[in-house]
Amino acid sequence: MALQNHLQVAKLSKQPSSDKNDASIVIHGIQLDSYGRCLHYHTNNDIVALKCAQCHQYFACYQCHDAIMSHEFMPAKPEDKSVLCGVCHHIMNYQDYSQNSCPNCHHAFNPRCALHHEIYFES
Ligand SMILES: [Zn+2]
Ligand SMILES: [Zn+2]
Ligand SMILES: [Zn+2]
DSSP: OOOOOOOOOOOOSSOOOOOSOTTSOOEEOSSOOTTSOOSSOOSTTOOEEEEOTTTOOEESOHHHHHHHSSSOOOOBOTTSOOEEETTTOOEEOHHHHTTSBOTTTOOBOOGGGGGGHHHHBOO
């Protein structure tokens, strides 16, 4: 008889006290402003949040993620909709994001984010 053992670890160190409403997207980070800019990245164009493939939550940047969570940021697949515009909350995949502006509200993104490409996306 085969014994299947499913172990699910879903323990978050700091879980926000929000009810389960998929319509409201929460961006996590340190010293966030209303557009999702954080302590680490806060120029005018640092408005995107990125989803970690392990905890499935959006973070202003990987440094915020690693400071809040007990695991390292896990990159998402490029085809996953893992990028969130902090201005209009439009969700996009890597290809949309790499156009360097939001396809919905046309706010420019920070082109220097491409330097951290392999942190946020599987290559
Ligand atoms: Zn994570
Ligand atoms: Zn940050
Ligand atoms: Zn937008």
